[in-house]
Amino acid sequence: MSAPKKVVLAYSGGLDTSIILKWLQTEYGCEVVTFTADLGQGEELEPAREKAVMLGIKPENIYIEDIREEFVRDFVFPMFRANALYEGLYLLGTSIARPLISKRLVEIAAETGADAVSHGATGKGNDQVRFELAAYALNPDIKVIAPWREWDLSSRTKLLDFAEKNQIPIAKDKRGEAPFSVDANLLHTSSEGKVLEDPAQEAPDYVYQRTVHPEDAPDTPEMVEITFEKGDAVAINGEAMSPAAILTKLNELGGKHGVGRLDLVENRFVGMKSRGIYETPGGTVLLEAHRGIEQITLDSGAGHLKDSIMPRYAELIYNGFWYSPEREMMQALIDKSQEHVTGTVRLKLYKGSVNTVARWSDHSLYSEAHVTFEEDAGAYDQKDAQGFIQLNALRLKLLAARNRRLKG
């Protein structure tokens, strides 16, 4: 790979990406464009601008954007239509944000005439894969610089030395190392590394940031009603909201009741297991609600097909293949199923749990006339079950007869 001339960097304004910024300037002598996004991580963005300016970035090369609505509308919601869970439990909070960041990096590269993009993910994790697969899928000629795989700043000491030498200000609390590493966006907060590395040790209480401890949650349950249209949440307790506003509100509700914590050992795409602590309060509520509305509005054939491809869909997103033909094909299948996933679910939040307690819809397929224990008016003829069972049993009988014949 020839040296990059102009690089768009995913820039948080923090110490690590500031070091990367400076390293790109010094290592490659290249112009740097910074992209700082509000994905709902809960941090001010303006300090990032100031810091970029201070590090010599030209004002026209500083991009700061609020992309929360796009994030929820075009990434989170489509994924939730699938009830996606990686390895049965993980709501993919980090995975789903990466392709959007790459998309903007590549778009800004096109706007600014940059030939490369750069990110601050390490060489051991999934995020490097997600950033880079998305970037290459959107621009096959883009260069991707992953400093953590290239440089020799491989210890905390070396990093701090580099920062000092290059006059990058170091906040006091950054001199020592953080006891664990955090990623956050509107969907979740994840924590991993350091004090969390031994999966036989319980995670310390101080790790949790977005949810109260269930023991500290209110002693009274709270009910919430979520309304869906074509598979997407559109209102809470009857109030219509934008996608990002919905997720923000659900985070507030879920967080207050200690909902959405997960202590997981998962399999990374790069081949090793890792342990993470996830907090996905709003997402956990949303998944439960989406399942609840699907229960009455989705046909069994449709639902079972969705269930059967979900693990592969989730794996694709986890592995970074959002922008791949197979993810888009599955999305077409999933979206097709959501045409009638419209209606309202009532849920109960209480000390770490969220449970569907009621659901209703004009699009409901539930038929009391068919299921009732009461004498019914002919909606269903119980005698049909006889033939249904006989024909389903036929091959089993033929098998049993064959086995008996061979034995006897």
Added chain:
Amino acid sequence: MSAPKKVVLAYSGGLDTSIILKWLQTEYGCEVVTFTADLGQGEELEPAREKAVMLGIKPENIYIEDIREEFVRDFVFPMFRANALYEGLYLLGTSIARPLISKRLVEIAAETGADAVSHGATGKGNDQVRFELAAYALNPDIKVIAPWREWDLSSRTKLLDFAEKNQIPIAKDKRGEAPFSVDANLLHTSSEGKVLEDPAQEAPDYVYQRTVHPEDAPDTPEMVEITFEKGDAVAINGEAMSPAAILTKLNELGGKHGVGRLDLVENRFVGMKSRGIYETPGGTVLLEAHRGIEQITLDSGAGHLKDSIMPRYAELIYNGFWYSPEREMMQALIDKSQEHVTGTVRLKLYKGSVNTVARWSDHSLYSEAHVTFEEDAGAYDQKDAQGFIQLNALRLKLLAARNRRLKG
């Protein structure tokens, strides 16, 4: 079908199966053998014997058996190795008991020279299918009598009239109809029908029988440690126990903390949706624990394969195909994966929730050396990620180049 001569009836001792018993005698003039099993439903069995005698069953035709160990060892545990959930949520508590009952019915038929078996399931539900598919798979020539699909005792009044006419004693509380219908065994209690038929109405508190309301559960969390060997739980808090004892103990723990409630609208095999309230305290704890131990002992390739076939496996059990070649093939696949699923999980039970908080095992595949944020000693070369990403990206780049070529 010619008339049966001798019928083995799945007999609970309750009013409905007593009516069936008498109806079989009068309708077909046939000899009846009763089979009453302790599957952990929590009812005395001896009253069933007395009642059978009273209804004219010969002592040698009365079978009363405790089959709890076989139930958990050969049915529940194999199913839990798969982390089976029907439609994402249901732990299959009723489904998994039916094939065992049918197996004993068919075996007793062989022992007693009976040519038919009979059950008390209605023509609208799944249980008729499960009973009958299992029976036919085990004996292709067996006759199955399903009185609810045949007789004209289609209302409560007619049933009671028939009972009175045939001197079947009717307990006072059975004169009126129960407000909902219940099935119970060591794995779960399910409730459905009547007051539960409208899925937009919350289930009344009095429906729950096996779990305390989360609000009434202890204010202090309780920790429990479950030890697995080859995918099956073998000890609780360090104490080795039999399969049924394990499940009994987990039911006690889960029930005390309000764990394992589920309000679900599901798709029946016979084509309609129905709403059920399930309580599976021990099973819910067991599933969480099994997932916890798999997280560190199961390889990702193995785990993802299991995840991808699980929905179909669960559907097979739900639909009554326990005794089918395809369920047995899947079981072979699942069991093969469990060779190293050995180790211990610590869980926290609190007011309706159960969560893994720690897990350890001699069979662990988790490698701190590979995952650590600390400088590592060469277990993993971050530069390898470069090639890994480039080759995974290659097809995406070729796609992007093709699309660009066609557009430009």
Added chain:
Amino acid sequence: MSAPKKVVLAYSGGLDTSIILKWLQTEYGCEVVTFTADLGQGEELEPAREKAVMLGIKPENIYIEDIREEFVRDFVFPMFRANALYEGLYLLGTSIARPLISKRLVEIAAETGADAVSHGATGKGNDQVRFELAAYALNPDIKVIAPWREWDLSSRTKLLDFAEKNQIPIAKDKRGEAPFSVDANLLHTSSEGKVLEDPAQEAPDYVYQRTVHPEDAPDTPEMVEITFEKGDAVAINGEAMSPAAILTKLNELGGKHGVGRLDLVENRFVGMKSRGIYETPGGTVLLEAHRGIEQITLDSGAGHLKDSIMPRYAELIYNGFWYSPEREMMQALIDKSQEHVTGTVRLKLYKGSVNTVARWSDHSLYSEAHVTFEEDAGAYDQKDAQGFIQLNALRLKLLAARNRRLKG
């Protein structure tokens, strides 16, 4: 089911459906509307009109239609986009025609105010299921009359007696029974029953109707070029044609070279095995060609996903679930994949075989620059393979290390 008042009958003009026509009139005293379709079965339709008139059907109640284009465009082609094969071998020639017939029956019922439809399929086969599931999916209130399951004309003699008594003319060659049963349309001819019932006996030569014996095919191979656009064939040897014209031409070519014969024992949906002789000359050529063009235009992720769902898709069509949410969801997935399946394939036809020998496309993803054995100009860095293999191997190494640790 209450008695039908007006019935739309799928009417071939042959003896069996003429008997059904009369039986409907006499059994139910109802008005009959006949629907006779040209699906490419190779029979004149006007004799059916004459016969219907003769049997007392009012002219305005006689529907005769050429639906070959709709058949190929909306049913055959979408199915071929999936490379659908039932049980690895069967091209679904009968299965795919049934839903279209039902669709027209239901539409004509709406136009004519009929409350029922009727078909001539027996109670043992798949076709009854396909006709009826499609009809119910399109009109949940429609009645379906399946005379073969209802009447007592269960022997050839009884049928002929009924025909004579009702003055239905019987062609001389119909007095004796045909040695096997045939279904034909533009996609295939299938033969089954009677002389074909023993799968250990080779099918007699006279069974084949649409293809020459490979031994009698020309001694010189013939090349044919098929051009595709978005997954559908649009031209043969450079000549653009309509869907039905394409299939007609391919039938001619394939038939001449003895291509597309299949002797199969398959599993019916109703539970038993049956043996069929299928001739699908054009379809066999089309499948080979479609695979050929996908080889260069379809990405591996897309192709492998298609392959993995194909068996289920084929099973749905075989079982009669064309009009089901899950088939439509899969179709959305498949169609999404075909956007770039555009280009031309050259095939060689010779004495029973058809083989792709060349393919080219502007949409090709094949890159000689990447694959070449020659020294390349940097399109691919072989060193990347090192990292790719290392990370793919990581979990296998961790497994091997675990196993060694436990043993040693």
Added chain:
Amino acid sequence: MSAPKKVVLAYSGGLDTSIILKWLQTEYGCEVVTFTADLGQGEELEPAREKAVMLGIKPENIYIEDIREEFVRDFVFPMFRANALYEGLYLLGTSIARPLISKRLVEIAAETGADAVSHGATGKGNDQVRFELAAYALNPDIKVIAPWREWDLSSRTKLLDFAEKNQIPIAKDKRGEAPFSVDANLLHTSSEGKVLEDPAQEAPDYVYQRTVHPEDAPDTPEMVEITFEKGDAVAINGEAMSPAAILTKLNELGGKHGVGRLDLVENRFVGMKSRGIYETPGGTVLLEAHRGIEQITLDSGAGHLKDSIMPRYAELIYNGFWYSPEREMMQALIDKSQEHVTGTVRLKLYKGSVNTVARWSDHSLYSEAHVTFEEDAGAYDQKDAQGFIQLNALRLKLLAARNRRLKG
């Protein structure tokens, strides 16, 4: 990776692996052990011994083995139980041989105290992945040397110079480059590269080595009967034979009739498409026969499950994951299904085609009594189909009613 001390090389005796042998000696100064295997590639092995001696390999370091029986019994046959086809068409002839070679390399390394193994596969293909994944799965600490990814002998000229400088004899016909590259073993011959690189150009006739041109095949068809036991072929035309003898005989028969040619553009695991010409005469016959015997002995539930996982199983083998938990899990599933796949198939070979024409078995599930068009004696009650259809239709009716309700 530290330098290897002793390397076991997969050595063919040809020019390329002789160069590798010498390069390993000179580059690393390490001792080399050669492993030359008879996998049925049709070459003499003793010349390899002489050449190894000449290149300075100690006699005790020269391993020459006939592993054809192990190859067919433990690799080819298990794979054929699955009817494995990669991308719908490829019989995996190269893929299935690699893990066995790696297994012996690793075993010989253990026997000889070697710390590394080496192979002659390039950095662009699948074989490097297959060799190395298998090696690492069997010994996580083994070193693998892939000279083609390391050295700078990247052109024909440089290779020949190296050979001359190191006194490696060069056969006259090796001075110029071969017009394409070949891999062969008892299952197949594959050809790729050079003259085959353009998929729009037909493969020249001279590429084919193991099969006659269909046009040159006998004008008279030949019948062959293959007998299976538990899924594996055990006899041809009634004569019992060893696995390797079976495949050898089928190669002879298939090759004589021009059966088993394939011109394919496939997707390599490393991300690019490549074009190969495959000749798999015996394997093509075997696959057809295995499908034929499964048709009558395998239950539909079992068969459909096998079909649905086959693409993933084939992909695993293609990608080099033979020694992986998921392949072994699938094998357990597949093997479980083959218990009754016992019986005989008659096939017709003729000018490039092989077709099943008859099959019979004591284990047959085919029931003429059930399927017959003749009046049957009650094996099947056509009225059962009514209920079967009604319950299968129920959800489709509920869907249609819902959609009508919303529209009207």
